[in-house]
Amino acid sequence: MKKTRAVITGVEGWVPDYVLTNKELETMVETNDEWITSRTGIKERRILKGEGQGTSVIGTGAVKGLLEKTNTDPSEIDLIICATVTPDMPFPATANIIADNVGAKNSYSFDVSAACSGFLYALTMGSQFIETGMHKKVIIVGADKMSAIVDYTDRTTCIIFGDGGGAVLLEPTDEEVGVMDSLLHTDGSGAPFLHMKAGGSRKPATADTVAAREHFAYQEGSTVFKFAVTNMAEVSARIMAQNNLKSEDVAWLVPHQANKRIIDATANRMGIGPEKVMMNIEKYGNTTAGTLPLCLWDYESQLKKGDNIILAAFGGGFTWGSIYLKWGYDPK
Numbered sequence: 001m002k003k004t005r006a007v008i009t010g011v012e013g014w015v016p017d018y019v020l021t022n023k024e025l026e027t028m029v030e031t032n033d034e035w036i037t038s039r040t041g042i043k044e045r046r047i048l049k050g051e052g053q054g055t056s057v058i059g060t061g062a063v064k065g066l067l068e069k070t071n072t073d074p075s076e077i078d079l080i081i082c083a084t085v086t087p088d089m090p091f092p093a094t095a096n097i098i099a100d101n102v103g104a105k106n107s108y109s110f111d112v113s114a115a116c117s118g119f120l121y122a123l124t125m126g127s128q129f130i131e132t133g134m135h136k137k138v139i140i141v142g143a144d145k146m147s148a149i150v151d152y153t154d155r156t157t158c159i160i161f162g163d164g165g166g167a168v169l170l171e172p173t174d175e176e177v178g179v180m181d182s183l184l185h186t187d188g189s190g191a192p193f194l195h196m197k198a199g200g201s202r203k204p205a206t207a208d209t210v211a212a213r214e215h216f217a218y219q220e221g222s223t224v225f226k227f228a229v230t231n232m233a234e235v236s237a238r239i240m241a242q243n244n245l246k247s248e249d250v251a252w253l254v255p256h257q258a259n260k261r262i263i264d265a266t267a268n269r270m271g272i273g274p275e276k277v278m279m280n281i282e283k284y285g286n287t288t289a290g291t292l293p294l295c296l297w298d299y300e301s302q303l304k305k306g307d308n309i310i311l312a313a314f315g316g317g318f319t320w321g322s323i324y325l326k327w328g329y330d331p332k
């Protein structure tokens, strides 16, 4: 009997209009365009402005576009999973708000918290629900409003992050396309290097925690950088080896967009040239769970049915992983 796989049948992205350039950051902290560009590859990022605008705005924009594009009635959706570390509220889940906004009346929904690897975790989970036959249509959202937790007085973090995200539709197929393999990892001992100090149950919000600026993302950049380079390259090489893929078999690497130098190291280890690497870090920066679907969205018109694609990410937690997928459709 043929195996049922989960295949991506549509992708859509959503970014806010406001563009925060390196030039504008120069007026906010002691930095310059040359440093940011050469150390990260980022030129600008998007910022979601306005009172009461949370990550669900990004997710709703992406899912609405996805439903239209794929001619899908919202009532057909079985499940929505949203990967994010910047939920609208600690609870309820942002996925619930997105489901309500798009009219997905027959869907249940939940959030996944795995920082920059969140989209990989959620895509793996969603695929399992399809493969078992439990669900027919699952939407995976990766979205973050990082500007809500970025300290715009800290030049080591405020230059890399931005707001945005995307969504994919997963459906069953009996063809040899779709999610072929997944490798996911966690190392909780990495928490001291990338975390938010207050606002959780260990250290609830007080006037003191606000004054101490403890509700922002804290990162020891160079330590995270070293772990990211090693682990993203290793996991990408390993998923290729265990699926007997040589570099010439891989059509695209879709790397988490945290730093161009981490992306280059991963591509080198896989033996893949820059022409096969999806990159949009220069215009969106690091949107955490949003980077992978935003890349697929930007490059969708270049993807062909059967293309071997390797997704890879590393981030807070630490979390990291890789997914091997065969693209399911030709440009429409």
Ligand code: UT7
Pocket: 030, 031, 032, 035, 036, 039, 040, 116, 155, 156, 157, 159, 160, 220, 221, 222, 223, 224, 225, 228, 257, 258, 259, 262, 286, 288, 314, 315, 316
């Ligand atoms: O996506 C989630 C996971 N996160 C990541 O993957 C991020 C990984 N880390 C990075 O991408 C890099 O570590 C950063 C881009 C955050 C920082 O780059 P770096 O090359 O690791 O710089 P550094 O922190 O080692 O700092 C080098 C120097 C320091 O000056 P001194 O001590 O050598 O005088 C910093 O103070 O660069 C200075 N610096 C800056 N200078 C101008 C740090 N940030 C800036 C800045 N502008 N924005």
